Amino acid sequence: MAGRVGAVSRNEAYSFSKPNRDSITLLTGLGVEGDVHAGETIRHQFRMTYEPDLPNVRQVHLMHEELFGELARKGFEVSAGQLGENITTREVDLLGLPTGALLHLGEGAVLEVTGLRNPCAKINDFRSGLLSEVFTMDSVSGEFTFKCGVMAVVRRGGIVRPGDPIQVETPPPPHRSLERV
Template identity: 75%
Template sequence: MSGRVTTVSSNGTYSFSKPNRESVTLVAGLGVEGDVHAGGTIRHQFRMTYEPDLPNLRQVHLMHEELFDELALKGYDVAPGQLGENITTRDVDLLGLPTGALLHLGDEAVVEVTGLRNPCAKINDFRQGLLGEVFALDPVSGDFTFRSGIMAVVRHGGTVRPRDAVGIELPPGPHRPLERV
């Protein structure tokens, strides 16, 4: 199983969207070099106020580009980086990965999948009604569905660029499904 990186993005300040870059550098144990969410402990602006010492399981945000295709069919104009992700991929079933899967990005970088991104209500400020497209309650099971990407920690650093290959290494079974982090 493999896919590719289509876009990389980072932002040194807190902002909903992240500008696209020619490359990003991943730093082991920290995240995307120069990104506001890089760090060994929680960097999420809201969560830092009440859980500042917890490990940062959200060092890198990855999102599947196919989501933008689906959203466009529903009338939403959303481009890579606009939902705050660092790495946008194509042909990778990010949401179907188990916890602990390793993603090999380009020649050197490796990230470990920690869980699902819990979308922020600010997404509706960006595009009204968008939250309902990426986060919903299943009326039958009562479970929440998260479609706004996955989170990961950097296990091995390296530079990541658009068009880099994405290799997937599954952990030993039994596999644990992704939960929000």
């Protein structure tokens, strides 16, 4: 499975959206250089209040660009970085990846997928009604569907730019489905 980086984003301050950049630098074991969520321990604003010393398994947020088209058909205009992701991908089935999949980006950066992003209610502050489009529950099975991308940790640092290739390396079977982190 191969794809491309559509956009890269980072923000130095806590804010829902992240401005697009010409490039971002991934730092091994930390995340995106200069991004508020970078660090060895949890940097999520809410989770820091009750789990401040846990390892940061949410160093990098990736989202598939194809979601924006799906949302546009439902009347929601969303573009890269606006939902807080650091890397917007093209032609990579992020939500179908197993836990532990490696994403090789650009000339050498490597991310390890840790789980699904758990969308929060702030999404409705950004666009009213949007949360119900990115977080749904199947009325028959009772299972949740999370569409807001995946979280990852940086296994090998490097510079990532829009247009860079993405190669997916899945771990050996048996595969574990992604769970929210």
